[in-house]
Amino acid sequence: MMKRVAAILAGVLLAACGGNVRTAEMAQYDLGNLTGNWSGSRIPLTAVEVQASSWLSGPVMYFRLAYAEPLRRQSYAESRWAAPPAELLEAFLKRRIVFGQPDFSGTGCRLQLVIVELEQRFDDPKNSQVVLEVRAVLTPLRSSEMLAKRAFVIHKPAVVPVASGGVAATRDAVQALADDLGAWVEETGREKPAIAERCRTH
Numbered sequence: 001m002m003k004r005v006a007a008i009l010a011g012v013l014l015a016a017c018g019g020n021v022r023t024a025e026m027a028q029y030d031l032g033n034l035t036g037n038w039s040g041s042r043i044p045l046t047a048v049e050v051q052a053s054s055w056l057s058g059p060v061m062y063f064r065l066a067y068a069e070p071l072r073r074q075s076y077a078e079s080r081w082a083a084p085p086a087e088l089l090e091a092f093l094k095r096r097i098v099f100g101q102p103d104f105s106g107t108g109c110r111l112q113l114v115i116v117e118l119e120q121r122f123d124d125p126k127n128s129q130v131v132l133e134v135r136a137v138l139t140p141l142r143s144s145e146m147l148a149k150r151a152f153v154i155h156k157p158a159v160v161p162v163a164s165g166g167v168a169a170t171r172d173a174v175q176a177l178a179d180d181l182g183a184w185v186e187e188t189g190r191e192k193p194a195i196a197e198r199c200r201t202h
Contacts (some may be wrong), residue, residue: 013039028083029061029167031092034175038097039182042189043196044108045097046141050090052115059084060164063128073119079163085118087173096178109147109199111181112137120166128158130169134135134177138188138195140202147195148188152180 032148055062055073062073081088085181090113118135123142138148156172158165189196 002171018151021198022072027079027163028059029079029164031088031171031174033097034177034178036096036169036178039179040097040185040189043138043185043199045111045185045199046163047110048090048093048113049095049110050086050113052084052086053117056085056118061120061165062118063122063163065122067122067124078165079086079167086115089113089115089177092174093178093181094118096186096189097181107200107202108141109202110139110141111140118170120163120169122161126161128159128161128166128169130156130166130173131195132156132170132177134171136181136184138185142202147198148184148192150184152177154180 007123024047061079061081062075064073093113095110099109114135115133116135117131119131121131122128133154134152136150136152137146139145140147154173154176156169156176158169
């Protein structure tokens with residue numbers, strides 16, 4: 001009988017102690033309130049679609065110790081994106097591009113992007129950079145015909161060698177990507193006016 005009572009008391013004590021244990025809360029990050037103007041005004045865009053490589057389909061935040069294990073992809077245990085990177089990037093680019101056009105009329109072409117790589121790469125224990133690789137294709141709105149394409153590779157240094165530093169660097173990389181996309185679309189419209197005309201009339 002005494003053994004049974006002791007066992008019950010021990011269980012109550014363990015439960016009480018367990019109730020006081022605080023587990024670490026998962027940190028969730030997004031891109032914040034990015035700003036800027038869209039410069040690719042020669043070609044109207046009515047849709048932006050972003051996809052990602054299969055390993056970037058979830059909210060995991062990846063890093064790579066290039067100085068020690070260059071072939072190993074690792075992830076932060078207590079930090080995540082608030083949504084998959086493709087979803088975060090698409091939401092920002094829609095605000096920046098589609099609804100940021102001063103003469104938006106709902107007609108134009110479609111910009112399709114694929115995130116090929118997004119990781120925080122450590123060149124040594126104290127220094128890292130975010131690497132963002134994206135493939136971009138310009139197509140008619142109702143067709144898969146490729147009108148123009150370009151690959152973008154962006155490197156942005158992280159101020160601190162931790163997850164939050166990678167997030168800030170990713171934000172800088174996304175801002176730079178938007179600027180580069182605008183310059184590319186503007187250049188395409190200037191050098192290939194037939195593409196710009198097609199996007200304005202279809």
